[in-house]
Amino acid sequence: MRTRPLKVALLGCGVVGSEVARIMTTHADDLAARIGAPVELAGVAVRRPDRVRAGIPQELITTDATALVKRGDIDVVVEVIGGVEPARGLITAAFEHGASVVSANKALLAEDGAALHAAAEANGRDLYYEAAVAGAIPLIRPLRESLAGDKVNRVLGIVNGTTNFILDKMDGSGAGYSEALDEATALGYAEADPTADVEGFDAAAKAAILAGIAFHTRVRLDDVYREGMTEVTAADFASAKRMGCTIKLLAICERAADGESVTARVHPAMIPLSHPLASVRGAYNAVFVEADAAGQLMFYGPGAGGAPTASAVLGDLVAVCRNLVNGATGPGDSAYTRLPVSPMGEVVTRYHISLDVADKPGVLAQVATVFAEQGVSIDTVRQQGRDSGGGDGATAEGREGGEASLVVVTHRAPDAALAGTVEALRKLDTVRGVASIMRVEGE
Amino acid sequence: MRTRPLKVALLGCGVVGSEVARIMTTHADDLAARIGAPVELAGVAVRRPDRVRAGIPQELITTDATALVKRGDIDVVVEVIGGVEPARGLITAAFEHGASVVSANKALLAEDGAALHAAAEANGRDLYYEAAVAGAIPLIRPLRESLAGDKVNRVLGIVNGTTNFILDKMDGSGAGYSEALDEATALGYAEADPTADVEGFDAAAKAAILAGIAFHTRVRLDDVYREGMTEVTAADFASAKRMGCTIKLLAICERAADGESVTARVHPAMIPLSHPLASVRGAYNAVFVEADAAGQLMFYGPGAGGAPTASAVLGDLVAVCRNLVNGATGPGDSAYTRLPVSPMGEVVTRYHISLDVADKPGVLAQVATVFAEQGVSIDTVRQQGRDSGGGDGATAEGREGGEASLVVVTHRAPDAALAGTVEALRKLDTVRGVASIMRVEGE
Ligand SMILES: NC(=O)c1ccc[n+]([C@@H]2O[C@H](COP(=O)([O-])OP(=O)(O)OC[C@H]3O[C@@H](n4cnc5c(N)ncnc54)[C@H](OP(=O)(O)O)[C@@H]3O)[C@@H](O)[C@H]2O)c1
Ligand SMILES: NC(=O)c1ccc[n+]([C@@H]2O[C@H](COP(=O)([O-])OP(=O)(O)OC[C@H]3O[C@@H](n4cnc5c(N)ncnc54)[C@H](OP(=O)(O)O)[C@@H]3O)[C@@H](O)[C@H]2O)c1
16 A cells, blocks of 8 residues: 555535545545555635534635645545536646546536546546436446446436425325425425526536436537426326326436437426336435446435435545556546437427316317327327316316316327427417426336 | 557357347447447357357357467457356466456356456456346446445345246246246246256355445355245245235345444345335346445346346446556455454344244243243234134134144344244244244345
């Protein structure tokens, strides 16, 4: 074992950083044995220097992250500040000063992964970020390394714990969105401003990272179609149940059937109760990966939280330290396929559409004609009188006056065709409103 | 990209080897891009040279595996022959001649992993074997690398597809063991001689490998307690159902509560239907990992089959080739903790015991006294008259003469105490027989 310790600068000491520091201290001997050299916490950058930070010597604390990164004796920078700046500048400076970097920063990686990888490579250093996607769950490494000899066709997962907690709550208790959100906030599963989670920004960043790695190409945050889950209603869950489904916020990355393009998207979707993702409870995450030779794999575990996320950070820290000891670098960026990212309109999937319609004869025929004209083939239709309280007895065709609802489930069709259909439906006099449109996945 | 190709010798071209060769050929460009150098199939060793092997040029085929390995120009040897010899000698020779090795050979790794790792290290080469445990499922790499900064406390998994298929069949259809085995054989899920699978030898080899990696210690095949699943009956499944459980053949590796020793075992066990492993169907595999910081992780996928296993082999091939291109080696053996492996008697778990008892008053008191004397605390007891057809109405205490059954579920107790209890129960006049003893896990 080499005796000169590897020096680690920790940028950020919040939920994740404090756990990283704790494990580095309590597991120091194990880490040294696994790396082949001791690791030493050489400095900790924070915003508020006077906060008490258990187990961290006060002399290590600094508010000058830039100076810490540029000190010259730092071997590895662990960035757990989050956000695009100053994290980006600090990471770039770290590479320029000869350090390798471990980060948990999905926002930054999704925004600017290519440039950061290039900076790492230019300086012969590593950039690892297992913790950026699905917390403790090993996902980046399996995709990047274990499946390096295979062809991944699809990644389908629950990658945001906050929204899964909320949807699971709605499913289990029949609660509405805001009630479930309140509970998530009270229990610490949702932040005071939940926008990044509930609007799907967090999941979209992860989808961009996963798609890039899975398909060996470049997918930016802007390339990811994104729909949040704030409009999912108790009525949607009731419809899902009637179909033997539940609703999850999914990140879906797919290679097109011809292999010549990819898509990445985040939106709520119905999935069959028999699908393994349907039984992912609470704030847990799970990701399905489909590859040519391997078949279907699933990875499941805690997608967030200080300790789980720190576990992933520490795994990366051991890997980059080993690489430094060996004078090598790990597998870096691999975007050689340069596959174009197709727009959402080209995604092919199934749809569940609820329409509020006039309760009079001929409505179904009109609606069916619109679907046919747009080339969207109907799988099933269910009609239901407004006042029948969800029973299947009363049908729109059978009564005059009032309102009724019509639920259409389609066969697979391009998203653009579905959008065209919905636009045309809205123009029908007999269609009072499109109550919900939900994609159906995982079949 | 370097242009001199890396030369790969393939030892064995059966179920797995033929798929390795196929993927190497069809995905040659992708592999080259991911490695940074082209890879070339330089020779294929088999037993029967005259068999037609689609896609493999005849001039690559040889029956002299030793000569192939010693050729001097081979960069990587892929060993997919199986069994201890000649695989062991060939792998050792490969290292001595400067090659790195990828193997799928659980039997050999469990038997002699330490010596093989030492040979790899002595020659500065890699030994990778992701495919040896749970086929396509990334498990060795996540344990060895992703969790390298964490402390793994438990690995609990279904690691044999054949037995899971049989047990799943028995559970679903009420079939007996031999009927379900026949179906597994007919469908190609069981080999003509199913001993290695049904007696738990295959799972025990995997448990030895997993325990060694998870706990950074040395666990040999002989250290693994092993019980097959040939004695599991339809009656056991009925009992399991009554408890809200199903039965799985589990490989369980645990760190003792004091952290100073480990255990590894393979046996059938009842697990609650709510446990994610309970819903692993057919020939699929799934492994639960519990770690201090990460919490509970699960890995799921196809545990065998030519293509899935080849996916894992190819992932390793890419990794060792990258290492060769970089002049580095990957994380090797890490057995620094040297934790002793405790015998089965020290394992602490719960038990479900079915006794055939005399149907007369006082039996329960006698039986309960034996448990108390052995220090095994009873959780629940269920008595049932022999002729009452499984109903819970008639009790042993209530009737004279005939036979009855008594089902005892215990609290957690050391296996040795349970064994002592069973021995003492057998000596009771009123106990006609011990119909089954099954451990209860995953609660
Ligand atoms: N929390 C999770 O469960 C989780 C899961 C996966 C990934 N992540 C990622 O991990 C990263 C960190 O998340 P977190 O939850 O630990 O955040 P956090 O609790 O808000 O902690 C952020 C830390 O960064 C420090 N900081 C902020 N601005 C700084 C600056 N300009 N210079 C130096 N230090 C600065 C803060 O200092 P003070 O302590 O003085 O405020 C704090 O210690 C983010 O990228 C996040 O996306 C988090
Ligand atoms: N099959 C699976 O699903 C699976 C899953 C995980 C791991 N594995 C492991 O993968 C390995 C291979 O399994 P497999 O199912 O592919 O076995 P297999 O179908 O029986 O193939 C064995 C191959 O080795 C060749 N061979 C046997 N003895 C040889 C010798 N002395 N010299 C040269 N070649 C020899 C055979 O030649 P011939 O073709 O001429 O007979 C055959 O090509 C085993 O370690 C197994 O445990 C298999």
